[in-house]
Amino acid sequence: MKLEIAPGTKPILGHLSEFRKDPLAFIQKYRAEYGTIVRLKLLRRNVYLVSDPELIHEVLVVQAKNFKKSRALQLARDLLGDGLLTSEGELHLKQRRMMAPAFHRKKIFDYARMMGEDARKFRLSLKENTLIDLHTAMMELTLSIVARTLFDADVTGDAKNVGDALHAALSMFQRVTNPFAQILRRLPTPGTLRFRAARKQLFAIIDRIIEEHRGKDHGDLLSMLLDARDEEDQSSMSHEQIRHEALTLFLAGHETTANALTWAFYLLAKNPAASDRLQKEVQQQTKHLALDEPIPPELAQNFPYCRNVFAEAMRLYPPAWIIGREALNDFTLGKYSIAAKSVIVMSQFVVHRDKQWFDDPLTFKPERWEGENDRPRFAYFPFGGGPRTCIGDQFAWMEGTLLLAEISRQFRFVPLGDAIPQPQITLRPRGGMMARVVRTER
Numbered sequence: 001m002k003l004e005i006a007p008g009t010k011p012i013l014g015h016l017s018e019f020r021k022d023p024l025a026f027i028q029k030y031r032a033e034y035g036t037i038v039r040l041k042l043l044r045r046n047v048y049l050v051s052d053p054e055l056i057h058e059v060l061v062v063q064a065k066n067f068k069k070s071r072a073l074q075l076a077r078d079l080l081g082d083g084l085l086t087s088e089g090e091l092h093l094k095q096r097r098m099m100a101p102a103f104h105r106k107k108i109f110d111y112a113r114m115m116g117e118d119a120r121k122f123r124l125s126l127k128e129n130t131l132i133d134l135h136t137a138m139m140e141l142t143l144s145i146v147a148r149t150l151f152d153a154d155v156t157g158d159a160k161n162v163g164d165a166l167h168a169a170l171s172m173f174q175r176v177t178n179p180f181a182q183i184l185r186r187l188p189t190p191g192t193l194r195f196r197a198a199r200k201q202l203f204a205i206i207d208r209i210i211e212e213h214r215g216k217d218h219g220d221l222l223s224m225l226l227d228a229r230d231e232e233d234q235s236s237m238s239h240e241q242i243r244h245e246a247l248t249l250f251l252a253g254h255e256t257t258a259n260a261l262t263w264a265f266y267l268l269a270k271n272p273a274a275s276d277r278l279q280k281e282v283q284q285q286t287k288h289l290a291l292d293e294p295i296p297p298e299l300a301q302n303f304p305y306c307r308n309v310f311a312e313a314m315r316l317y318p319p320a321w322i323i324g325r326e327a328l329n330d331f332t333l334g335k336y337s338i339a340a341k342s343v344i345v346m347s348q349f350v351v352h353r354d355k356q357w358f359d360d361p362l363t364f365k366p367e368r369w370e371g372e373n374d375r376p377r378f379a380y381f382p383f384g385g386g387p388r389t390c391i392g393d394q395f396a397w398m399e400g401t402l403l404l405a406e407i408s409r410q411f412r413f414v415p416l417g418d419a420i421p422q423p424q425i426t427l428r429p430r431g432g433m434m435a436r437v438v439r440t441e442r
């Protein structure tokens with residue numbers, strides 16, 4: 001059976017102009033009005049918005065081989081080359097195999113020590129009753145953590161440069177829905193020039209880190225990449241490939257977690273009962289530690305409420321708010337037949353707010369994550385799923401939980417006004433999040 005295109009299309013653009021005006025409102029509206037599988041037209045492309053967990057499972061897991069990543073990530077290739085996030089097929093499998101050991105449970109435990117130390121340093125640098133941009137602060141903190149854990153590098157001084165450069169580079173992604181994106185990227189427009197300058201700056205920082213690693217085993221991910229040899233021809237990874245992987249991890253490994261943490265602190269500020277409960281847990285579990293001592297990794301499992309706060313923040317404000325796949329061949333999804341080259345989009349933002357899976361879905365309730373639940377696997381998928389699932393998910397759970405606990409030992413944040421989610425590549429608060437630093441310590 002073929003699905004008809006949903007109403008609301010305009011000549012040439014299809015649904016594009018309405019989508020671009022307010023993507024979050026758009027996808028929520030079409031889900032609400034036309035159901036869990038909606039056919040849209042974005043320019044000439046058939047796009048299906050799929051919001052049923054069973055069908056998402058079909059696309060991401062069961063029929064994963066019939067899909068490649070969609071165009072948004074093709075544009076990301078300009079920045080990331082063929083790194084883990086953007087590569088396909090054999091290359092992706094090989095790189096994923098090579099990088100997996102850096103994300104094993106035992107490694108995460110080692111990283112937890114560094115995460116705790118960096119978070120402690122940040123906590124001790126905060127001053128009561130001052131204003132900070134919480135989002136920028138979280139970006140700097142998570143960037144320094146990913147640099148230290150995976151590359152044994154100190155980018156504290158560079159953090160702002162890396163942040164600015166990434167931001168400039170990311171603004172390129174606004175062009176994802178621009179019909180002329182492929183042409184624009186070759187023209188020296190101000191946007192393209194800014195992007196190229198930012199890319200150059202990022203490459204310079206990464207190249208410096210790579211150079212510092214050559215000839216000496218730092219026991220980190222970068223040393224593993226430099227050491228890795230192809231099973232068959234014993235060739236090593238090219239400088240470009242290593243740079244792509246490093247940049248991918250810098251990008252994928254810090255902004256997402258920073259957003260989740262920013263939203264978590266925001267939601268805690270709006271929900272005093274949850275904030276009190278988190279405080280109780282944190283004070284109880286850390287009362288034997290001196291204030292200048294970080295939470296050690298052995299204690300990381302003792303903060304279930306902090307973990308639930310992090311989970312609930314990612315439910316309401318999923319850092320990856322949408323995932324896209326392009327079909328390689330014709331296929332069937334539920335009762336519909338769908339043509340090759342169609343794009344399937346699945347939005348965490350939409351599914352995580354579906355009242356069928358979450359009662360009182362707009363309310364922040366960390367308690368809903370206590371005990372077992374019988375939701376389908378893909379009612380909640382902040383880290384995606386299937387062969388392209390996030391390689392850093394355990395890293396992120398550890399980091400999110402530990403940073404919430406470590407910072408909350410002394411401080412909480414009171415944001416000035418309401419934050420508006422801005423759906424770029426990740427879901428960040430529009431214009432940052434200015435907040436007052438308030439002491440919590442008893």
Ligand code: HEM
Pocket residue numbers: 069084085086096146248249252253254256257260318319320323324381382383384385387388389390391392393395396
């Ligand atoms: C709260 C934090 C994070 C969220 C919400 C998140 C989300 C995601 C999602 C949804 C995907 C799949 C995208 C798709 O299927 O199209 C993904 C992939 C990926 N993530 Fe994460 N991520 C987070 C943290 C991290 C961290 C900490 C790292 C590394 C240190 C990381 C590295 C990656 C990489 C390399 C991929 C590509 C994996 C592949 O295709 O094999 N992420 N992430």
